[in-house]
Amino acid sequence: MPHYLLIVIFLISxxxxxxxxxxxxxxxxxxxxxxxxQHRIEVANSLFKQHDYHASLVQWEILLSIQPNNAxxxxxxxxxxxxxxxxxxxxxxxxxxxxxxxxxxxxEWEFLKILAIAPGHKESIDQLKKIERMRAEKKQAxxxxxxxxxxxxxxxHDIIEEPTQEAAAQxxxxxxxxxxxxxxxxxxxDWRGTIREIEKYLRTNxxxxxxxxxxxxxxxxxSTIYEQRGHLLPAIQHYEDIVSLSRENxxxxxxxLMHLRKKLxxxxxxxxxxxxxxxxxxxxxxxxxxxKINPENDKAAVRLQKAKKAKSKLSKLNKNQPN
Amino acid sequence: xxxxxxxxxxxxxxxxxxxxxxxxxLSHNTSTTTNQIKYPKLTYAESEDYVVLVTxxxxxxxxxxxxxxxxxxxAWVIADFNQITAIVPRREIVIPLxxxxxxxxxxxxxxxxPILCYHRFGQGHEKLAVSEKKFREQMQYLKDNHxxxxxxxxxxxxxxxxxxxxxxxxxxxxxxGYRSTYDIAYPILKSFNFPATLFLYTDFTGARDAVSxxxxxxxxxxxxxxxxxxxxxxxxxxxxxxxxxxxxxKLRITDEVRVPGKAIKKRLKYDMHTFAYPYxxxxxxxxxxxxxxxxxxxxxxxxxxxxAFAHPYMLQRTMIFGDHDLNDFQQALTTVKKTNFN
Numbered sequence: 001m002p003h004y005l006l007i008v009i010f011l012i013s014x015x016x017x018x019x020x021x022x023x024x025x026x027x028x029x030x031x032x033x034x035x036x037x038q039h040r041i042e043v044a045n046s047l048f049k050q051h052d053y054h055a056s057l058v059q060w061e062i063l064l065s066i067q068p069n070n071a072x073x074x075x076x077x078x079x080x081x082x083x084x085x086x087x088x089x090x091x092x093x094x095x096x097x098x099x100x101x102x103x104x105x106x107x108e109w110e111f112l113k114i115l116a117i118a119p120g121h122k123e124s125i126d127q128l129k130k131i132e133r134m135r136a137e138k139k140q141a142x143x144x145x146x147x148x149x150x151x152x153x154x155x156x157h158d159i160i161e162e163p164t165q166e167a168a169a170q171x172x173x174x175x176x177x178x179x180x181x182x183x184x185x186x187x188x189x190d191w192r193g194t195i196r197e198i199e200k201y202l203r204t205n206x207x208x209x210x211x212x213x214x215x216x217x218x219x220x221x222x223s224t225i226y227e228q229r230g231h232l233l234p235a236i237q238h239y240e241d242i243v244s245l246s247r248e249n250x251x252x253x254x255x256x257l258m259h260l261r262k263k264l265x266x267x268x269x270x271x272x273x274x275x276x277x278x279x280x281x282x283x284x285x286x287x288x289x290x291x292k293i294n295p296e297n298d299k300a301a302v303r304l305q306k307a308k309k310a311k312s313k314l315s316k317l318n319k320n321q322p323n
Numbered sequence: 324x325x326x327x328x329x330x331x332x333x334x335x336x337x338x339x340x341x342x343x344x345x346x347x348x349l350s351h352n353t354s355t356t357t358n359q360i361k362y363p364k365l366t367y368a369e370s371e372d373y374v375v376l377v378t379x380x381x382x383x384x385x386x387x388x389x390x391x392x393x394x395x396x397x398a399w400v401i402a403d404f405n406q407i408t409a410i411v412p413r414r415e416i417v418i419p420l421x422x423x424x425x426x427x428x429x430x431x432x433x434x435x436x437p438i439l440c441y442h443r444f445g446q447g448h449e450k451l452a453v454s455e456k457k458f459r460e461q462m463q464y465l466k467d468n469h470x471x472x473x474x475x476x477x478x479x480x481x482x483x484x485x486x487x488x489x490x491x492x493x494x495x496x497x498x499x500g501y502r503s504t505y506d507i508a509y510p511i512l513k514s515f516n517f518p519a520t521l522f523l524y525t526d527f528t529g530a531r532d533a534v535s536x537x538x539x540x541x542x543x544x545x546x547x548x549x550x551x552x553x554x555x556x557x558x559x560x561x562x563x564x565x566x567x568x569x570x571x572x573k574l575r576i577t578d579e580v581r582v583p584g585k586a587i588k589k590r591l592k593y594d595m596h597t598f599a600y601p602y603x604x605x606x607x608x609x610x611x612x613x614x615x616x617x618x619x620x621x622x623x624x625x626x627x628x629x630x631a632f633a634h635p636y637m638l639q640r641t642m643i644f645g646d647h648d649l650n651d652f653q654q655a656l657t658t659v660k661k662t663n664f665n
Contacts, residue, residue: 031413035375037362052430062417065370067363115428116664125426125484128632136634137607139625144561144606151562177532184530193526196556 194218232264265294374418399489426631437628440640444507472517495519522553522599525583552583561604
């Protein structure tokens with residue numbers, strides 16, 4: 001039987017039912033002695049009239065649970081299912097149309113309408129997930145782009161945006177946390193952690209002497225560890241950070257930095273001497289580094305000059321050599 | 324056309340007769356009066372889909388749930404279906420034996436799960452700190468208004484459309500792992516029996532103002548607080564450092580994802596399911612990494628609540644600030660995105 005006929009039957013049925021049952025009592029939350037079928041029928045009809053087809057269907061299904069052989073309930077369930085199927089088809093068509101022109105809002109609305117009458121409709125669930133995911137990803141990408149641009153801007157122009165009072169208070173609170181946390185880490189001898197956290201604080205409080213003191217001490221400790229292990233390059237890097245950070249005792253730190261530079265430069269010089277006879281290129285590289293670390297390393301400068309000349313002579317000889 | 328008209332006429336007659344028959348008492352198992360149908364006086368009915376019954380003295384949501392649904396924790400199924408908060412004797416109620424609405428979409432709107440995000444508790448830390456009094460009031464509000472505080476991992480089955488969630492569900496999360504979580508929030512949550520998830524960034528754990536691992540274990544063992552990672556050192560993971568190569572960025576982010584998970588697992592011996600992004604920011608690379616590391620969910624601090632269609636790795640959370648009053652708190656508790664589908 002065609003769907004529209006079923007719907008006509010249903011509507012007439014409700015109408016005639018209403019006529020013959022005009023004295024149905026709307027039952028609210030009142031004490032009962034037995035299951036009130038009459039009330040539930042009224043609820044089911046009322047929901048149908050409000051176009052809440054799924055809720056109405058549920059009520060008829062409950063009624064069928066109460067009276068499993070009732071043909072009238074079965075008929076209503078059949079009609080409602082047909083109606084829901086037809087509606088679903090219409091909404092699905094509209095949703096697909098909207099998706100084609102990338103009108104996601106309308107598509108979302110149509111898919112939700114389907115789920116409101118057919119809660120398990122798989123395609124609607126899948127499409128709604130796709131729409132929601134796309135929306136979330138787009139939003140985050142936009143935010144990240146904005147953050148990157150903001151950072152780049154402040155990096156290039158060294159401009160600090162005028163924060164709102166509220167934002168400034170929040171930033172300050174966050175910064176204080178970084179300092180407190182950094183000091184905690186210092187007390188636990190976590191020098192790297194100290195530097196990492198207090199540097200976050202120093203971004204907004206660059207003049208804080210106490211914070212600078214902790215970072216400086218952490219750098220000194222790390223530098224000492226590296227020096228003791230013979231890793232002079234990272235030791236130097238830490239002292240470079242100290243010199244750029246410190247406001248006090250700058251000359252002392254510069255002196256120590258120079259001492260380390262000289263020491264590493266001398267090491268590179270010796271390495272160059274050791275390897276010169278076997279590998280002139282490597283020796284040149286060592287003396288080159290020795291000079292970069294300490295431009296006043298005269299011995300390295302002389303050696304480098306001589307080695308370069310020797311290399312040049314060698315390559316000329318090689319060129320003139322018959323094959 | 325002619326046959327259609329005949330069909331309709333026939334149907335009209337039959338329908339009227341059917342209704343007439345019903346009124347005349349010819350339908351199943353009924354007796355009659357002139358104007359009103361008499362229905363059987365049943366106090367219990369059952370089918371594959373529903374149980375309909377008249378409640379008796381001593382019945383409760385929990386006892387009925389245990390008897391008919393096999394688990395007293397499913398009391399909410401009966402409560403939601405009948406739109407009640409407790410059982411009163413001599414009332415008709417329906418127990419749905421199968422739940423077909425797994426997405427929470429109905430004519431009333433779209434079910435949505437708010438995830439609340441706290442940071443610190445107590446006085447003196449301005450905006451991020453919620454005072455003990457306010458936090459207790461907020462929890463009391465949830466209780467008085469029959470919200471179902473559910474654990475974070477319940478969200479996964481909901482998003483996978485495997486299990487529905489109670490109509491008024493809400494999730495509580497706490498970020499960072501400040502000491503005040505243990506001193507203030509934990510005893511209050513315990514007294515209300517509300518589960519919550521604490522997101523730790525493990526470099527901080529054990530610091531002066533932070534919870535210790537011992538306290539973390541106490542909270543976890545209580546069954547009230549779930550512990551999940553919030554990175555290693557709390558950087559904005561969505562951003563590369565200045566002059567950082569993609570390779571180094573990936574290595575750094577891998578550490579931020581893996582190290583805290585391992586640290587928590589080592590101490591608490593259980594698997595991770597949810598990652599909270601520092602500052603709430605993420606990107607496709609981080610999400611891929613989370614998937615590879617078998618995290619099921621990721622949470623941001625983008626305010627709002629989450630439907631069954633939400634991106635599992637970009638769940639929205641609403642921050643609760645110290646200067647929020649109860650009205651602001653209510654605003655954060657949207658459990659139905661209202662629409663009119665009819």
